Amino acid sequence: MSYCVNCGVELDGSLQECPLCETPVINPNAVPFDKVSSPFPKNVGMVEEVKRQDLAILVTVALCSIAATCGLLNALVFEGYLWSLAIIGACVLLWVILIPVLIYRKQSVYISLFYNGCATVLYLYLLTYLVGSDLWFIRLGLPIVVFLTIVCEIWAFCFTKLPQSFLTRALYFFTGVAVICGGLEVLIDNYLSGPISIDWSAIVITVCVIVDAVIITTLSLKRLRNAVRKRLHF
Numbered sequence: 281m282s283y284c285v286n287c288g289v290e291l292d293g294s295l296q297e298c299p300l301c302e303t304p305v306i307n308p309n310a311v312p313f314d315k316v317s318s319p320f321p322k323n324v325g326m327v328e329e330v331k332r333q334d335l336a337i338l339v340t341v342a343l344c345s346i347a348a349t350c351g352l353l354n355a356l357v358f359e360g361y362l363w364s365l366a367i368i369g370a371c372v373l374l375w376v377i378l379i380p381v382l383i384y385r386k387q388s389v390y391i392s393l394f395y396n397g398c399a400t401v402l403y404l405y406l407l408t409y410l411v412g413s414d415l416w417f418i419r420l421g422l423p424i425v426v427f428l429t430i431v432c433e434i435w436a437f438c439f440t441k442l443p444q445s446f447l448t449r450a451l452y453f454f455t456g457v458a459v460i461c462g463g464l465e466v467l468i469d470n471y472l473s474g475p476i477s478i479d480w481s482a483i484v485i486t487v488c489v490i491v492d493a494v495i496i497t498t499l500s501l502k503r504l505r506n507a508v509r510k511r512l513h514f
């Protein structure tokens with residue numbers, strides 16, 4: 281066995297320098313390095329990559345376990361109040377959202393948005409059993425989910441089928457925000473049985489209209505459009 285001449289640490293016969301102070305190993309009686317087998321493995325171990333299907337199974341089992349456990353607890357222990365419906369609905373909603381991410385990535389974005397809307401409707405419907413009334417669901421919850429689903433479908437079409445650039449995407453975004461705010465206020469006023477008017481959403485709509493006007497003007501003038509792209513580096 282060799283020892284470092286600088287720090288005195290004990291060295292393995294396969295080492296060419298001290299691992300502590302990096303002093304070269306000089307031992308004329310030692311076996312040449314090329315004839316000594318290294319104590320360290322030559323093959324670098326690699327952790328097997330987790331497949332998306334395995335992760336999907338894990339998530340599905342976890343969500344099913346949570347839903348089933350809460351349902352049994354509600355039925356056998358904590359009776360009298362259907363609190364488990366909120367958790368079961370949340371598990372269903374989360375699983376539907378994760379379908380295009382973990383289970384079927386080739387699923388159309390339009391179908392994914394439709395499924396998400398249906399799962400949200402189901403979740404809100406289950407909540408009606410907790411509050412003891414479905415009036416808010418029929419007059420407010422369901423119309424809002426349908427409205428937002430339609431807007432998201434139109435958004436998806438604009439972002440995938442229409443011309444794509446930083447300015448056009450900004451135009452789609454601000455236009456959609458204005459439509460969402462105006463539509464939500466109308467639906468809320470209708471639910472409250474009050475006069476349908478545009479109040480708080482008018483501020484958002486005004487800002488979005490101004491931004492849209494600037495973007496449309498920039499897109500219509502080639503020199504201005506090129507100057508903006510050059511200044512903002514996009």
